[in-house]
Amino acid sequence: MSIQWFPGHMNAARKKAAESMENTDVVIEVLDARLPQASCNPMVEQLRLHRQRPCLKILNKSDLADPAATAAWIAYYNNQENVHAVALSCKQASDPAKVPSLCLKIAPHRGVPTKPLRMMIMGIPNVGKSTLMNALLKKRVAAVGDEPAVTKVQQRLYLNKNMVLIDTPGMLWPKIQHPSDGLMLAASHAIGVNALIEEEVASFLAEVLLQRYPALLRARYGFSNTETMDGIAVVEAIAAKRQFRLKGGDWDFEKAAHVLLQDYRSGSIGRISLETPDSRAQLIAAYHAQIQSKAEKANTSED
Numbered sequence: 047m048s049i050q051w052f053p054g055h056m057n058a059a060r061k062k063a064a065e066s067m068e069n070t071d072v073v074i075e076v077l078d079a080r081l082p083q084a085s086c087n088p089m090v091e092q093l094r095l096h097r098q099r100p101c102l103k104i105l106n107k108s109d110l111a112d113p114a115a116t117a118a119w120i121a122y123y124n125n126q127e128n129v130h131a132v133a134l135s136c137k138q139a140s141d142p143a144k145v146p147s148l149c150l151k152i153a154p155h156r157g158v159p160t161k162p163l164r165m166m167i168m169g170i171p172n173v174g175k176s177t178l179m180n181a182l183l184k185k186r187v188a189a190v191g192d193e194p195a196v197t198k199v200q201q202r203l204y205l206n207k208n209m210v211l212i213d214t215p216g217m218l219w220p221k222i223q224h225p226s227d228g229l230m231l232a233a234s235h236a237i238g239v240n241a242l243i244e245e246e247v248a249s250f251l252a253e254v255l256l257q258r259y260p261a262l263l264r265a266r267y268g269f270s271n272t273e274t275m276d277g278i279a280v281v282e283a284i285a286a287k288r289q290f291r292l293k294g295g296d297w298d299f300e301k302a303a304h305v306l307l308q309d310y311r312s313g314s315i316g317r318i319s320l321e322t323p324d325s326r327a328q329l330i331a332a333y334h335a336q337i338q339s340k341a342e343k344a345n346t347s348e349d
Contacts, residue, residue, distance in 0.1 A: 059215040060089055062200050066212055067093050069164060071153040073101045074145065076169035076178060078234055079111035079133055081320045082119045084227040085236065089219050090168045100128045100152045104145070106174040108133035115319035122323040136174050142181035146209055157208050164210045170236050171216030179203075179213050224329060226250075230320045235311055245281065248303035251310055252280035254320055262316040266309065281306060 067073075073094045078085040082105055094101055103123050108116050116133050123131035130152055134141040149165050150156075156163040169175050180186050182205055201213040218236070222228040229250040232242045253276065255263045260272045263280065267287055275283065284290075285302035292298050309315050321329075 059200070059217050060093075063090075063166070063168065063214050063217070064093055066166060066200065066214075067097045067099065070097070070099055070166040070212065071156050071164045072149045072166070073099050074104060074149065074165050074167045074178075075101055076104045076106050076167065076173045076175045078170075078173050078236070079105035079108040079116050079119070080318060081227075081230045081234060082123075083323075083326050084224075084230040084321060085170050085173060085234070087168070087170055087217055087219055089217065098128075101130070102145070102148055102152060103129060103131040104178070105131065105133040106136060106178070109135040109137060110313040110317060112317050112319035115322045118323050136177040136181055139181065142178055145178070145182060146205060149209075159207050162204075162208050162210050164212065165205075166212040166214060168214050169216060170218055170231070172234075172236050173216065175213065175216065179211065182211065224333060226329065233307060233310060233320070235307075244307060245299055245303040248281050248306045249277035251306060251320075252277035255310075255315070255318070256280065259316065259318055262318070266315045 073090065075086070075090055082103075086103075105111070105116060105119060111133075120131045120133055123129050130148065132144070132148060134144070136142055146163075146165075149163060153163055155161070167175050167179060179201075183203060200215065201211075203211045203213065205211050216236075218231075222231070228237070229247055231237050232247045233251045252263075256272055256275060256277065263269060264272055267280075267284055269275070269280075269283060269287075272280075281299055281302050282297060284306055285297035285299055288302065288305065290298035290301040290305075310318060
């Protein structure tokens, strides 16, 4: 299953962000700590690198992510040039309060009334940008909702006389290269429901949980054994355990899939990360090997 979701307003938001980047000092990119690289928009990288802007990568929702995986990602990003990474949870009031001082360290030449520090907040939908904005300004200035892409226009707001915040709409990118990225984004509710099939997304999520967190899966749903299960079997077993049935008596797999996704999103299953730097490296290596194999086959057929 290849998931793609790029509504028209996102293209307009990209163009507006490109214009505003020229007058930005620091890019604050909000990522989902459970899938940092899958939730890292390549368009944001292209825009900030083109303007040579430093980046503060915020791994938000860190309270829902595996702490060991998050620590590995922080080290990974902090090894990149002109990047500083930090793990935060906007549920903790003290965490967002750290952001302005971190940005000042990145751009110490700004931050006075004559030269206010200009910070652009960017990221994919439903990753917590609006919640961060509201926490920084200590009032509701950005709409927060359960559905992705609530914010659709750019806002420019003053944090104080020395700091300006530019809030941008959540943006995905026109083509998600790796199918697993689309599924991770869908599982984490960054993609509109009209662009996905929940049973397929839940089966993918279940496969990841079976591979990395089988004990959490057993504890949450009371499975006695998960060694012989696959993703589809997990969804089926949840339907049976919870007695989710359709009117005709068959198991309601759609409802079971929805429950699994909601439990993951809320953290009810436990602290889970869908990717690590190592798993990401393996994904990229496999992708390049596939591309090379296709090229070699094409050359062979031409000969």
